[in-house]
Amino acid sequence: MIHLDYRDARPIYSQIIDGLREQVIAGILREGDKLPSVRELAGELAINPNTIQRAYRELEAAGWIASVPGKGSFICGIPKSTGQVASLLETFDKTVSALLLLGVTRQELSARVLGRESECLN
Numbered sequence: 001m002i003h004l005d006y007r008d009a010r011p012i013y014s015q016i017i018d019g020l021r022e023q024v025i026a027g028i029l030r031e032g033d034k035l036p037s038v039r040e041l042a043g044e045l046a047i048n049p050n051t052i053q054r055a056y057r058e059l060e061a062a063g064w065i066a067s068v069p070g071k072g073s074f075i076c077g078i079p080k081s082t083g084q085v086a087s088l089l090e091t092f093d094k095t096v097s098a099l100l101l102l103g104v105t106r107q108e109l110s111a112r113v114l115g116r117e118s119e120c121l122n
Contacts, residue, residue, distance in 0.1 A: 001036070004045060012047060016055035021064060024075060031077040035065060 002019035004012060023029040035041070038056065042049040056073055059065045063079030096109060 001041075002045065004047070013051050013055040013058070016041075016045075016052065017058055020055070020059060024064065024078060029075050031075055033075045035073040035075065037072060 001023075002016055004015050008015060010018075020029065020035075029035075035056070036044065038049050038052045042052045045052075056065065056067065060067055060073070063076060065073050066076050067073045099109060100106070
């Protein structure tokens with residue numbers, strides 16, 4: 001289900017969060033799917049259940065999953081987090097401004113955004 005890389009600088013709970021998000025985005029996990037219990041996933045990955053609990057808690061706070069007491073945790077789908085979108089767009093704007101200051105043309109940026117990498121920076 002989830003691959004952990006112990007050489008990765010990210011904490012284990014972050015890798016679990018990213019792994020579950022990737023599976024939702026890829027359509028492997030769909031809205032309404034039940035996640036393994038904390039104990040089941042901890043046993044499967046051979047890690048501390050508190051690590052799984054932390055990952056599930058953060059995924060729930062971000063709107064990726066919902067926990068139902070006595071029943072388990074379920075996938076909610078991809079959340080429509082306007083705060084996250086706004087933050088990413090702000091980062092995008094800053095990056096574009098920096099690239100323009102470095103001499104990248106608007107045409108090169110447009111080509112990159114529209115997917116024509118062959119016309120972009122090499």
